[in-house]
Amino acid sequence: MPSNYTEHEKHYTHILWILLGVFAISIVGSYIGLPQWAVQIIVFGVALVKAFYVIKHFMHLPQEAGVMIASVSAPLILIAVFLILIWPDFGYVGTNMEYLK
Amino acid sequence: MSSGATTRANPDVESYGGKAGIWFLVASELILFGSLIMCYLLMYSSRPDWDAGRAELVPAMGILNTVILLVSSWCAVMAHAAVDKGDLKLAQKRLIYTLLLAGAFLVVKGFEYSSKFHHGHYPNSGGFFTFYFTLTGLHALHVIVGMIAIGGLVYAQSVDRLKLYPQRVELVGIYWHLVDVIWIFLFPLLYLS
Numbered sequence: 001m002p003s004n005y006t007e008h009e010k011h012y013t014h015i016l017w018i019l020l021g022v023f024a025i026s027i028v029g030s031y032i033g034l035p036q037w038a039v040q041i042i043v044f045g046v047a048l049v050k051a052f053y054v055i056k057h058f059m060h061l062p063q064e065a066g067v068m069i070a071s072v073s074a075p076l077i078l079i080a081v082f083l084i085l086i087w088p089d090f091g092y093v094g095t096n097m098e099y100l101k
Numbered sequence: 102m103s104s105g106a107t108t109r110a111n112p113d114v115e116s117y118g119g120k121a122g123i124w125f126l127v128a129s130e131l132i133l134f135g136s137l138i139m140c141y142l143l144m145y146s147s148r149p150d151w152d153a154g155r156a157e158l159v160p161a162m163g164i165l166n167t168v169i170l171l172v173s174s175w176c177a178v179m180a181h182a183a184v185d186k187g188d189l190k191l192a193q194k195r196l197i198y199t200l201l202l203a204g205a206f207l208v209v210k211g212f213e214y215s216s217k218f219h220h221g222h223y224p225n226s227g228g229f230f231t232f233y234f235t236l237t238g239l240h241a242l243h244v245i246v247g248m249i250a251i252g253g254l255v256y257a258q259s260v261d262r263l264k265l266y267p268q269r270v271e272l273v274g275i276y277w278h279l280v281d282v283i284w285i286f287l288f289p290l291l292y293l294s
Binding site for chain 2: 006008009012013015016019020023026027030036039040043044046047050051054055057058059064065067068071072074075076078079082083086089090
């Protein structure tokens, strides 16, 4: 790492290595013959970790004003609610299109 | 004096207004991609035949594109850091790296698309590939918009105007990180799980 980097620049570079490291874990995890449910937990768990690091350290969301945090949190909560509400339909709707009529 | 001139004269006000705007944009993009991803999950969970379509994707290309976007996101935040220390030349250099990596992402995506077209898979083929082209195509469109915005900042510095609105490097950076975050979820969804 160049010595003329500021503390912020060193921090961002450190975060990049973490992101690449956890990404490597998800790749290895998906190719070592684990059951599909385990692969899904690993790859989506890693995706959540990566998104958290990018949003916190690169986008600096926690340092923004409350209204901006709320504006981003609201759709995320709505998506989570949406996912919970349609969960019973998973594995059913796709092969039963008349169900949607 | 017009209110526009007043706003332009106060960088703090412009910065706050710009940030509110970019975060509202982020929120709307989350709803757009979140809804599409939910639809994909809903359909995919009951379509075992979609596995055959997914098997035709080349994960190596997705892996390469993920690394490209992560590094480009780092270049964008490093450009912001350069602005913070008052070195706009360095910020421009780092934005050019971001731009080149964005171009590399599109080139890889172009190779991937041409391979799919060669095998007879088109956006209107139905099933898995309709979702694949919709999700990745919409994301690629966002990459292009980001490239235009970053290109605008690079140009602004080349004509010595970036010093008038350096906070825009951060705003464009936030948009670029959003493009990265969306891909972070699209990659495992389409290529790995």
